[in-house]
Amino acid sequence: MENSNSSLNTTNSCSLPKIVVLRWGHRVQRDVRLTTHVALTARALGACSFILADTADRHIEETVTKITQAWGGNFKFDMAVPWKRAVQEWKKHGGIIVHLTAYGENIQTSDVLSRIKAQNKEVMLLVGSQKVPGEFYSEEISDFNVAVGNQPHSECSALALFLDRYFEGQELDQRFEKAKISIVPKERGKEIKTNNVEF
Numbered sequence: 001m002e003n004s005n006s007s008l009n010t011t012n013s014c015s016l017p018k019i020v021v022l023r024w025g026h027r028v029q030r031d032v033r034l035t036t037h038v039a040l041t042a043r044a045l046g047a048c049s050f051i052l053a054d055t056a057d058r059h060i061e062e063t064v065t066k067i068t069q070a071w072g073g074n075f076k077f078d079m080a081v082p083w084k085r086a087v088q089e090w091k092k093h094g095g096i097i098v099h100l101t102a103y104g105e106n107i108q109t110s111d112v113l114s115r116i117k118a119q120n121k122e123v124m125l126l127v128g129s130q131k132v133p134g135e136f137y138s139e140e141i142s143d144f145n146v147a148v149g150n151q152p153h154s155e156c157s158a159l160a161l162f163l164d165r166y167f168e169g170q171e172l173d174q175r176f177e178k179a180k181i182s183i184v185p186k187e188r189g190k191e192i193k194t195n196n197v198e199f
């Protein structure tokens, strides 16, 4: 789908199957750090792009953009897109919606993950912050409501665990193209490689 009125990224420049994360309910006064962590988790663990729905937050955009420029990859950051429009466009494009919620089908004790994978479609993951609108649970919005355990915890941990299970760990071995900085894994100490850039 290419819609000239849309800022949504629907082309796949990811090395892994495409997942887009939509963060709903960001509160500018109190969620800056957590929303930034949700976006960085999405990037590091294999999602292609991130939508900060309904709200603009230049500070978060700047942080995520700087990280991507330094550490590489094609991660895209969008903001102020109305959540319902993002969902409708995604569905029109043929993608499915997975809502992460403690009330959903348990990712460990049900077959929900294999049903999602069997669809073989691109996935938009909805994560909340404050209590989400009731319609998020409905068939009109979410194709699947998935619980990462049925205890409430955090959007960050739910997202990380979902992505790791979905990608079966392969996301931890991704290459980030055009990285200016990267870590050389070591048993002890810290080693980084830089591409002649000062940090």
Ligand SMILES: C[S@@+](CC[C@H](N)C(=O)[O-])C[C@H]1O[C@@H](n2cnc3c(N)ncnc32)[C@H](O)[C@@H]1O
Pocket: 100, 101, 102, 103, 126, 127, 128, 129, 130, 131, 132, 146, 147, 148, 149, 150, 151, 152, 153, 154, 155, 156, 158
């Ligand atoms: C702090 S929780 C909000 C809990 C809130 N009381 C509610 O009614 O959803 C923020 C977000 O984290 C995610 N989340 C928290 N626990 C989860 C779980 N066990 N499984 C999946 N997602 C979870 C959901 O996306 C939720 O909207």
